[in-house]
Structure formats: structure tokens, C-alpha cells
Amino acid sequence: MRLSLITAACLSLRSTLAVFLDEAYHVDYHFALLGQPQDDTTFFHQPNPASKASLIYTLSERGVLGAVNPRDGSLVWRQVLAQDVGRANASFLRAGEDQDAVVGGVGNRVAAWSAGEGRLVWDHHAPGPLEDVEILEIGDGKDSTSTKDAVVLSSGDKPVVQRLDGATGAVKWQHQLDGVDAPYQLSASTTQVFAILLHKTMLGYYKIRVISLDPVTGKKTDEYTLSSENELATADTIISVGANSASPIIAWTDSTHSALKVNIIGTKTVSSFNIEKHDGKAVERVRLHAPYHTNSLPHFLVHYETASSHWAEVYHVDLKKSKISQAYTLPKVSGKGVFSTSNSDANVYFTRITASEVVTVSSVSHGVLGRWTINGFGVASGSDEVVEPISAVSEVSVKGDQVSAIRSAVLLSTGDWVLERDGKTAWQRPESLADTVSATFTTPQEVQELKHSLEIEAHSNVVSAYVHRITRHMHELQRLPLYLAKVPASVVGSFLGTSTDAGAASDPFGYHKVIACATKGGRIVALDAGDPNRILWSRTVTLIKDGAAARVTQPKIDSCPGVFDVRDESLGPHISVSLNATNGEVVPKGCPPSTAVSAPQGVQYTLKDGALEAGQVGKIDSPSLWDFVPAENERILSLIPRPVNDPVASIGKVLGDRRVLYKYLDTNLALLATAKDTTNTAYFYVLNTVSGAILYSAIHAGVDLSAPISSIISENWFAYSYTALSSDSTSKGHHLVVGEMFESLIPNDRGPFSNQANFSSIESTASPWTLSHTYQIPEPISKLTVTRTQQGITSRQLLAVLPSSNSIVGIAYTILDPRRPVDRDPTKDEQGEGLIRYAPTIEFNPNWYLNHQRELVGIDNVVTSPALVESTSIVFAYGLDIFGTRLSPSFGFDVLGKGFNKFQMLATVAGLFVATLVVAPLVSTSMIDELLQDKKSADNCDVTGYKEASQCPMAVRLSEG
Numbered sequence: 001m002r003l004s005l006i007t008a009a010c011l012s013l014r015s016t017l018a019v020f021l022d023e024a025y026h027v028d029y030h031f032a033l034l035g036q037p038q039d040d041t042t043f044f045h046q047p048n049p050a051s052k053a054s055l056i057y058t059l060s061e062r063g064v065l066g067a068v069n070p071r072d073g074s075l076v077w078r079q080v081l082a083q084d085v086g087r088a089n090a091s092f093l094r095a096g097e098d099q100d101a102v103v104g105g106v107g108n109r110v111a112a113w114s115a116g117e118g119r120l121v122w123d124h125h126a127p128g129p130l131e132d133v134e135i136l137e138i139g140d141g142k143d144s145t146s147t148k149d150a151v152v153l154s155s156g157d158k159p160v161v162q163r164l165d166g167a168t169g170a171v172k173w174q175h176q177l178d179g180v181d182a183p184y185q186l187s188a189s190t191t192q193v194f195a196i197l198l199h200k201t202m203l204g205y206y207k208i209r210v211i212s213l214d215p216v217t218g219k220k221t222d223e224y225t226l227s228s229e230n231e232l233a234t235a236d237t238i239i240s241v242g243a244n245s246a247s248p249i250i251a252w253t254d255s256t257h258s259a260l261k262v263n264i265i266g267t268k269t270v271s272s273f274n275i276e277k278h279d280g281k282a283v284e285r286v287r288l289h290a291p292y293h294t295n296s297l298p299h300f301l302v303h304y305e306t307a308s309s310h311w312a313e314v315y316h317v318d319l320k321k322s323k324i325s326q327a328y329t330l331p332k333v334s335g336k337g338v339f340s341t342s343n344s345d346a347n348v349y350f351t352r353i354t355a356s357e358v359v360t361v362s363s364v365s366h367g368v369l370g371r372w373t374i375n376g377f378g379v380a381s382g383s384d385e386v387v388e389p390i391s392a393v394s395e396v397s398v399k400g401d402q403v404s405a406i407r408s409a410v411l412l413s414t415g416d417w418v419l420e421r422d423g424k425t426a427w428q429r430p431e432s433l434a435d436t437v438s439a440t441f442t443t444p445q446e447v448q449e450l451k452h453s454l455e456i457e458a459h460s461n462v463v464s465a466y467v468h469r470i471t472r473h474m475h476e477l478q479r480l481p482l483y484l485a486k487v488p489a490s491v492v493g494s495f496l497g498t499s500t501d502a503g504a505a506s507d508p509f510g511y512h513k514v515i516a517c518a519t520k521g522g523r524i525v526a527l528d529a530g531d532p533n534r535i536l537w538s539r540t541v542t543l544i545k546d547g548a549a550a551r552v553t554q555p556k557i558d559s560c561p562g563v564f565d566v567r568d569e570s571l572g573p574h575i576s577v578s579l580n581a582t583n584g585e586v587v588p589k590g591c592p593p594s595t596a597v598s599a600p601q602g603v604q605y606t607l608k609d610g611a612l613e614a615g616q617v618g619k620i621d622s623p624s625l626w627d628f629v630p631a632e633n634e635r636i637l638s639l640i641p642r643p644v645n646d647p648v649a650s651i652g653k654v655l656g657d658r659r660v661l662y663k664y665l666d667t668n669l670a671l672l673a674t675a676k677d678t679t680n681t682a683y684f685y686v687l688n689t690v691s692g693a694i695l696y697s698a699i700h701a702g703v704d705l706s707a708p709i710s711s712i713i714s715e716n717w718f719a720y721s722y723t724a725l726s727s728d729s730t731s732k733g734h735h736l737v738v739g740e741m742f743e744s745l746i747p748n749d750r751g752p753f754s755n756q757a758n759f760s761s762i763e764s765t766a767s768p769w770t771l772s773h774t775y776q777i778p779e780p781i782s783k784l785t786v787t788r789t790q791q792g793i794t795s796r797q798l799l800a801v802l803p804s805s806n807s808i809v810g811i812a813y814t815i816l817d818p819r820r821p822v823d824r825d826p827t828k829d830e831q832g833e834g835l836i837r838y839a840p841t842i843e844f845n846p847n848w849y850l851n852h853q854r855e856l857v858g859i860d861n862v863v864t865s866p867a868l869v870e871s872t873s874i875v876f877a878y879g880l881d882i883f884g885t886r887l888s889p890s891f892g893f894d895v896l897g898k899g900f901n902k903f904q905m906l907a908t909v910a911g912l913f914v915a916t917l918v919v920a921p922l923v924s925t926s927m928i929d930e931l932l933q934d935k936k937s938a939d940n941c942d943v944t945g946y947k948e949a950s951q952c953p954m955a956v957r958l959s960e961g
Contacts, residue, residue: 028885029532030854032075033434035062035880036415039391041093041104044070044409047115049098054395055115056409057102059093062434062858062880065104067118070395070407070419073427077118080857080880082106092133096148097293101166103150105133110152112169122169128156132186136163136193137294138215151186151193159183161195163218173218181209185241187248187265190294192221194265196241196250198232199225206232208250210265224268226250231261239302240288241265247298247317249290249324257283260302262324264317271324273313278332281306289341291348299327299363301350303339310337314350314363328366340394340408351394353408355387358423360396360403370396370403372423380414381537382526382584388413414538415523430535434858435519436878441529441865442514442559442581509895510868511886514581515876516564522552524566526584529865529874529884537584545571563587603668603689605639612636612672614689626692634676634683640711641670641689645866647792648715656829659747663716663740664768669695671713673720675705682709682722686741686770696739696770702727707734712784712798716741716768719798719816721781734780736800736842738816739772771818775842779804783861787873787887790866797889799850799862799875806855808862808877809848810887816842856881869894 037058044054047067055076056068063082068075081104082091092105101121103112108129112121132153147166154160159177164170177183181197188194197209212222231254232238242248248265253275260273275283283304290300298317304310311332317324330352337354348363355377360370377387390411397405407421415432418425456468512530519525526536542549543566552568559565559581567576578587603625606613612628630636646667652660672685682703686696700722703709707723717740726732744751752766783801787794787810797810820838821830858880865874871892877883 028850028852029883030851030856031430031433031532031882032078032855032857033429033431033881034058034064034066034068034075034078035060035434036431037061037391037409037411037417038091039411041091042391042393042409043093043095044393044395045095045102045115046098047100049100056393057093057095057115059091059104059106060431060434063091063106064434064857064880065093065102065113067115068409068429070409071426073419073429078857079113079118079120081109081111090130090132092130094133094135094150096135096137096166099135099148099166101147103133103135105130105152108154110150110164110169112150112166122167124152124164124169124171126152126154126162127158127160128154131155131159131183134186134188136188136215138188138190151188153183153186153195155183161186161193161213161218163193163215175213175218175220177211184235184238187241187250188215189248189266191215192266193218194248196265198235203230204233205230206235208232208238208252208263212266226263226268226270239286240290240300242290242292242300247319249300249317251288251302253286257286257304260286262315264322264324267322269322273326275304278306278309278311281308287339289339289350291341291343293343295346296343297346297348297363299348301330301339301341301363305336309334312339312350312352314366316363327363330361330366336388338389338392338410340392342394342396342406344396344398347398349394349396349398349403351392351396351406351408353389353392353394353410353420355389358406358408358420360394360406369398369401370406372406374420374423374425377412377418380539381535382524382579383539385413385540415519415521430525432519432521432523432538433517433525433878433882434880435521436517436525436882437520437860438518438555438557439861439863439876439878440516440557440559440564441863441874441876442516442564443510443561444512444514444582509872510866511872511874513865513867513874515884516557516559516579516581517878517882518552518555518557518566520553520555522555522568524555524557524564524579524584526564526581527884529876532884536582539579539584541566541577541579543568543571543575543577545575603641607636610635612639614692625690628672628687628692630674631676633678634674637673637675637682637709638711639670639672640713642667642713642715643788645788646714647790649791649793653742654833655747656827656832657747661745661747662743662750664743665716669713671711671718671720673709673711675703675709677705680705680725684711684720684737686713686718686739693767695767696741698737698739698772700724700735704732707780708782708803710781710784710800712786714786714796715792717813717818719784721777721784721800723780734777736775736777736781736816737772738775738798738818739770740818741768741770743768745769745771773816773818773820773838774840775816776840777842778844783859785862785864787875787889788864788866789873790868790870793870794873794888794890797873797887799864801859801862801877802844803859806851806857806859808850808856808859808883809844810850810889811842811844811848812889850875850885850887851883854883856883859883871895 037060041059043057045057046052046054054070056070059065064078064080066075066078093102095102100115101112102115108126110126110133111123114121134151136149136151149166150164152162152164159179160174162174163172165172181199184198185196187196193213193215195211195213199207199209201207208226210224211220214221232252233255237255238252240251249262250265251262253260258275260275262271283306285305287303288300289303298319299314301312301314303312309332312330314327315324316327333354335355337352340351342349342351349360350363351358351360357374358372359368362369379385380387390413392408392410394406394408396403405422407419409419411417417429417431419427460468512528514536515527515529517525523538523540525538528534528536541552543552550571554568554570555566556569557564557566562581564579564581565576580587603614614625648665651665652662654660668689670687670689672687674683680703682700684698685694688695702725704723704725709722711720719738721736723734724732779802781800782803785799787797796813798816800809800811802809814834817835820835822838825837826835859877860879862875862877867874871888871890871894873887875885875887
């Protein structure tokens with residue numbers, strides 16, 4: 001599935017110089033995401049009233065407010081209002097007509113932002129949680145400002161309605177509500193502000209209570225209760241409370257969706273309409289679509305959905321008689337569909353979007369004003385899941401009596417956000433990736449199959465291996481036409497130096513590994529690590545438990561060669577499904593248990609009653625290997641085991657004088673972090689995961705336990721970071737601690753390990769010698785990881801996520817080396833090792849920032865994987881944004897750089913070859929002419945005529961012997 005958007009998502013980010021100009025913005029990529037848009041907080045709006053150009057605004061489920069360019073899907077601006085909103089929490093986004101501002105609210109905060117630039121205009125904190133935010137389209141008569149005010153409804157101990165100045169956010173008036181009924185929503189007409197409250201009866205039903213307020217003074221002018229008893233068993237059946245329309249309405253249904261009730265707010269009359277069943281199937285969902293402008297026609301549409309079909313009814317409101325009547329019905333259509341509302345002056349238009357077409361009608365009559373055929377949204381790759389629209393917003397262009405053009409921003413069931421322009425997909429944003437909770441790498445299935453075939457041939461006898469190879473080549477001949485079609489482009493790319501990333505099918509450097517991203521909704525999305533412009537496949541995963549299918553809600557994903565293994569912690573550790581890495585299809589056999597476990601040597605950990613319990617993988621009833629019980633009031637923060645695939649190229653560190661310090665190498669290591677809240681103390685332990693022995697410990701007092709504490713362990717060293725509280729002698733600061741473990745601190749000596757032929761983690765009592773340094777850093781670190789290469793020969797880089805600056809930095813280990821000399825300059829031998837003098841602070845060099853000038857928002861984790869070339873490590877970061885790059889900590893010593901001019905090299909070789917062909921005959925002719933001249937001189941040479949024989953030509957001297 002091609003995603004032109006993934007490139008467009010970064011168009012708003014300007015370029016900048018990086019350390020390597022030929023790699024910046026070429027080997028890395030960035031998806032600036034918003035999260036899945038919410039239906040009631042997404043709309044088209046013109047940021048400049050003098051221009052007809054619109055932007056798409058949304059406040060997503062992730063709590064991110066942003067503006068998207070409808071032309072190409074690029075992000076214009078965004079602001080993070082909350083870490084995660086979710087469907088259960090209240091969030092609001094409103095825009096006044098002809099206003100250069102949008103007003104958003106999350107939690108108890110309301111803020112106004114410049115619609116064109118995303119600049120904060122004002123900020124206000126309500127006294128309690130927000131229940132509604134609306135734009136008041138009418139003035140207060142006190143000033144002539146054109147900025148429209150906002151009205152805010154908040155709950156809590158003292159529910160209140162407030163009117164906020166549209167220019168400053170100051171409170172103009174507020175009306176205190178009694179705490180008996182629950183505040184639900186606000187509405188406004190051209191003359192009144194209405195507060196809607198829910199009164200719970202003795203039988204558990206709800207009555208709708210309406211309070212009318214004067215928009216100028218905020219004083220109550222009227223109050224009444226609608227007759228809704230025995231109908232509203234839950235607030236979820238209230239389908240709409242209209243706001244800012246010429247005639248605001250409130251609509252609800254009973255729990256069985258058998259009747260629709262509608263009230264014109266400000267009147268006590270309730271109109272009732274029967275909801276008909278189609279094909280005997282019950283209505284599962286009812287939605288109402290109405291305009292949000294005071295000058296719009298008082299028309300609205302009600303959308304009905306069953307399990308297999310949908311239809312809609314359009315209603316008109318008679319303002320003079322305060323009467324509601326059904327105008328017409330849009331016919332039932334099989335499958336899922338969505339509706340959207342658009343305005344053009346006072347006219348209202350409704351647009352239906354299905355998998356096959358886009359149809360627009362006027363609210364006045366059912367005649368079709370525009371129809372566009374679309375090819376459908378297809379089937380999700382890797383499964384038979386049919387892609388369906390979930391919600392949409394539209395903008396129409398009207399010429400005469402027809403809708404000449406339409407563009408609709410549609411959220412699909414896959415989590416992608418697409419724009420349909422006249423029935424054609426203009427762009428696509430993979431917003432489902434903003435919910436990624438787990439990610440991992442693996443090789444494509446084709447690569448793994450070839451590797452397996454080669455292993456079979458290597459371990460077979462000569463005859464079997466020969467037959468197997470012939471058979472394999474016969475199968476490969478089927479792909480010969482495709483290979484020949486790619487040869488011209490490959491040759492041209494070789495000349496121009498652009499053939500490094502040839503795709504997963506031809507990946508000699510291992511850059512095109514498959515990355516699987518598991519989202520919290522149970523969707524698995526596979527990306528090509530070397531080609532960010534496309535998604536390989538996407539599918540929703542279900543697991544079978546007790547014979548029933550259950551959708552994955554808490555996915556965890558592991559990998560082995562060519563396969564992804566997906567499980568859900570809530571369903572049990574042994575219930576999983578395995579997917580083909582190339583196409584996402586379910587495969588019968590997944591990863592071996594030892595491969596799918598993240599902890600070393602098959603040890604799994606359980607946090608039970610505040611204590612850490614270690615046991616063997618797959619042995620539920622077996623006794624625990626060991627327990628770690630923290631001290632009183634001490635809680636466990638994290639346990640980071642040494643990675644399973646952590647190759648070590650050398651068992652020792654070679655010193656400048658060629659002596660060796662032997663590393664303490666043990667695959668059974670883990671770094672445990674605990675905290676004691678009563679004393680603001682953090683504890684760090686290096687454990688042996690087989691015996692449970694503590695090999696190293698450190699205590700840090702005065703730690704800010706509300707700030708992130710991150711840690712990592714690799715090879716024979718570990719690192720962790722924390723934030724220290726301010727004291728009388730020191731200010732608040734952020735610290736990074738690095739420790740390295742050795743068998744002995746004496747060169748060429750292995751200490752207590754030297755006399756041991758075999759080593760046992762359980763019986764050994766020897767502990768490593770540990771050196772450590774503490775550095776003060778300019779900002780906190782939320783996550784630490786380390787680069788990985790194929791053989792571990794390349795120097796490692798410590799990768800740190802910086803949430804304050806929305807960045808990721810890569811710190812070379814030489815900067816962090818605990819052997820840096822203290823209070824003295826390094827000796828000549830230490831200089832040869834690359835050691836520098838210890839300094840207590842580390843300032844992050846601009847060259848260390850992997851994201852260059854990009855802003856990486858909401859990064860939760862970073863995973864790394866080795867490429868096939870030893871110099872390179874592949875990096876992938878996820879959270880709200882998605883970021884990927886390739887790093888060469890010791891430079892690209894085994895691959896030519898992107899700037900290498902192959903054409904110039906080949907031209908030079910060709911030129912030398914041509915020159916050789918041209919010059920060779922000339923040299924040969926010159927030599928022959930010289931010999932002929934010498935022979936002629938020799939015929940006329942009289943040796944006796946020379947004073948010395950050396951003066952005679954060579955030919956004469958040779959002839960005279």
C-alpha cells in the first residue's frame with residue numbers, strides 16, 4: 001500500500017545541515033503524526049477570513065491539536081494538549097465562523113490558538129473538569145471587538161458556566177450551578193445560552209434539565225425539565241445536543257433504538273419518531289449531523305446503522321411553529337457508510353461516503369447534487385479484513401445548483417486518515433502508528449528461506465546438495481523476467497550512485513529489514529526500514545482463547561527470522577499468533593520459546609506483592625530460581641536485562657601500552673532500579689539473573705522520583721539517568737551514570753577468574769571490579785538504548801531520548817568511558833586509547849542529534865537492529881511520532897558513502913584504458929625509430945675516432961664487444 005503522505009507528512013519541516021550532508025534526510029525519516037482524529041473535534045476551517053483556503057483541524061485521541069493542509073496532507077502545526085485523551089475522556093475543539101482562532105479544551109484547561117500559525121493566544125484553567133466548550137456567535141453589546149467569546153461548562157464540587165473573552169481568555173461572567181444534577185453540555189441560540197444537566201431519578205433513569213442564561217449577564221432567565229423518564233437509562237443514548245445553530249436541538253433514543261426523541265431547546269415540546277427496522281435487524285447505532293452556524297437552515301440528518309446496512313433521514317425545523325418534521329429519507333445501503341455536514345452560506349449539504357461512491361445532497365430535497373465513484377478502500381494487507389470508513393468531514397464547492405467539487409477527510413477502520421477529492425485518494429496519513437506500543441525487527445521471509453536453503457546445502461552430501469541447488473535455481477528462473485526488467489535501472493543506478501537502497505528483494509547491506517509495529521488497538525503494521533514511503537502490510541490480530549476469538553488489546557510482539565510472534569498479556573503468555581514478516585499471513589509455527597523471550601537464558605520475571613520473582617520460561621509449576629524482596633517502603637521501578645543478541649568482539653580492552661584489561665562478560669546480567677518515596681532515594685543493582693546475586697549496587701539520595709528514570713545494560717557496562725532535587729548546596733539537575741565491569745583492574749590479570757577452568761553463575765562467589773563516572777547533563781532522559789551491530793566490532797553509541805527538546809542524541813562511548821582520568825590530563829598511552837580528561841558535565845553537541853532539526857514528539861521507546869554490514873546499526877523510534885535512521889558509530893568502514901562518485905571512477909578507468917590504447921603504439925613506434933637511428937649511427941662509427949669507447953653509440957660498443 002503506497003503512502004504518498006509519509007513523505008508529505010514531513011513537508012512542513014525545514015532542512016538543515018547535519019554531520020554528513022550526503023546522509024541527512026536521506027537515510028533517516030520522520031512521520032509527524034497526530035493520532036486518530038475524533039469525529040466531533042475535526043472540521044474544515046478558513047484560518048484567514050479574507051481567503052477561501054481551508055485547513056483541516058483536529059484534536060486527536062492522543063490529545064494532540066493540529067492543522068493539516070488538505071492539498072497534500074502535510075502538517076502545518078500541532079500542539080500537544082495532553083499525553084493521551086482516549087474516547088472516555090472529554091476533549092473539545094471549536095472554531096468561530098470567520099475567526100483566526102481555534103479553541104480547544106482537555107481536562108480542566110481551555111486555550112485559544114492562532115488558526116494559521118498554532119501560536120497560543122490565551123490560556124484558562126476552569127475550576128473543575130470540562131464538560132463542554134462552545135463558541136458564542138453573538139456579541140455582548142459591551143464592545144465592538146470582532147473576536148467571538150467562548151462559553152465553558154465545568155463540573156466538580158462547584159459546577160459553573162463561564163463566558164471567556166475571545167481575545168484574552170478573561171472571565172466576563174460565570175454562573176454557579178447547583179451540585180445536585182450532573183452538568184452535561186452547553187448550547188446556544190441567537191438569544192440564549194443553555195446549560196443541559198442530567199437529573200437521575202430514584203429508578204435509575206435520567207431526566208433532562210435545561211437552564212437558560214442571559215448571554216450578556218449570565219443570569220438565569222428560565223429553567224425546565226423535559227419529560228424523558230423511562231427513556232434515558234444511560235447518557236450514552238443522548239445522540240446530540242446542537243450548538244450555535246439557528247434552532248438548537250437535543251435528541252435522544254431509548255435503549256432499544258425503537259424511537260427518536262427530539263426537542264427544540266428553549267421549548268418543552270418533545271417530538272417522537274419511530275425508528276423502523278430494515279430486514280428485521282436491530283439498529284445498533286444512531287448519530288445526528290447538524291450545522292454549527294447560526295445563519296444555517298434549521299435542518300439536520302439522523303444516521304442509522306445495523307450490523308450490515310445503514311440509511312438516513314433528514315428533518316426540518318419550523319421556527320415559527322416550533323415543529324419538527326421528516327423531510328425525506330436517504331435509502332438503505334448495504335455495508336458501512338458515514339455522513340458529513342457542509343455549509344455554503346445558509347445552505348446545508350449532506351455527504352454520504354461508502355466504499356463505492358461519494359454522494360452529496362441538499363438538506364432541502366433528496367435530489368443528488370454530486371456523485372463520484374471511488375474504487376473502494378480495499379482490503380487490509382495480510383488479511384481478509386474489509387476496510388471501511390469510520391467518520392468523515394467534508395467541504396463542498398457549489399456552482400449554481402450543483403456541487404462541482406468535494407473533498408472529504410475520512411478516517412478508515414485501519415486507522416489511516418485519507419482525503420478523498422472527487423472520489424480519488426489525494427493522500428493518506430498512517431495515524432494508527434501514533435498508538436504503537438511495541439516494535440521489533442526481523443528479516444524478510446524470502447531472505448530467511450534463502451538462508452535456510454543454503455544451510456541445507458551446506459550440511460548435505462555432495463549429491464543431495466547438488467540436486468537441491470539445481471531445484472532452487474529452477475524455481476528462481478521463474479523470476480528471471482522480473483529480474484531482467486530491473487537490470488537497466490540497476491545499471492543506471494550503479495553509474496549514478498543511487499543503487500544502495502534497491503529494496504528488500506535486493507538488499508546486500510541489510511538495510512531493508514521489516515519493522516512490525518503493534519498498536520494498542522490490536523493492529524500490526526509492518527514497515528520497510530529502508531523505504532519509509534510504503535507500508536508492507538497492516539492487519540488486525542485476534543487470538544483464540546478457550547475456543548473463542550478475542551481481539552488483542554495489549555499487544556506484545558517478538559520476532560525470530562522471518563516471523564513475528566504476537567501475544568496479549570491479558571490473555572496469557574502462551575496464547576499467541578505468528579505472522580509472516582513479508583506479507584502478514586498467519587503461519588502455523590512461530591518463534592521458539594527461547595527466541596521470543598527478552599530476558600537472557602530463558603529466565604522470566606514476575607512482580608508479585610512488590611517482590612521480584614525469577615523462574616524458568618515455560619515451567620509454570622517449577623519453584624522460583626530466586627526472589628528479590630525490596631526493603632520496607634521501597635518499590636521496584638524497572639528491570640532491564642542484558643539483550644539476548646549482544647555480540648562481543650573482544651573479551652578485553654586493549655590499553656595504549658598493548659596490555660589488556662579483561663572485561664567481566666556474563667550473559668546473565670540485569671540492571672534493577674528501585675525507589676523509596678519517603679526519603680526520595682533511588683537504588684540501582686546489577687544482578688546475576690541465574691543466581692540472583694547482587695554484583696554491584698549504588699544509592700542516590702535526593703532524587704526527584706516524579707521525573708523519568710531510565711537505564712540500560714550492554715556487554716560489560718551499564719548506564720542510568722535520574723534527576724536530582726535542589727538542596728541548600730546544589731540546584732536541581734539531571735545526571736547520567738555510567739559503569740564498566742572488569743575481571744580485574746590490573747592489566748593482563750584475570751583476578752579470581754584466572755584459575756577457573758569452568759565458570760558457574762550459581763557457585764561462583766567472585767564479583768567484578770566496577771568503575772563508574774557521574775555526569776551532569778542539560779536535560780532529563782526518558783529512555784536509553786544502545787546501537788547494535790552484527791559482530792560487535794563497531795564502537796557502541798548510547799542513544800538517549802530527550803522529551804524536553806523532543807530529540808534523540810547519540811553519545812559515543814568514549815565520551816562516557818569511566819576510565820577517563822580525573823584531575824589530570826591523559827598520558828600518551830591513554831591518549832592512544834582515545835581517553836580524554838574527565839569533566840563532570842556533558843553538553844550535548846549539536847552533531848549528536850539524530851533528528852537534526854526535526855521535532856520528535858512523544859517518543860516512548862527506541863529499538864535497534866544490526867545491518868548485514870558491520871559498520872551500521874538500524875534505529876527505529878516510536879511513540880506519537882515515528883522516526884528511523886541508520887548509524888555508523890565507527891564510520892562506514894565497510895561500505896562506500898553515498899557521495900562516492902562511481903561515474904567519475906569508471907570514467908577515469910575508461911579514460912586510462914583509452915589512453916593506454918592510443919599511447920602504446922606511439923611508444924612502440926618511438927622505440928623502433930630509436931633503434932633504427934642507433935643502427936645507422938653504428939654503421940658510420942669508427943671506434944678509433946673516439947677518445948673513449950663510451951662515446952661511441954651503444955650499437956657500436958655492442959658490436960665491438
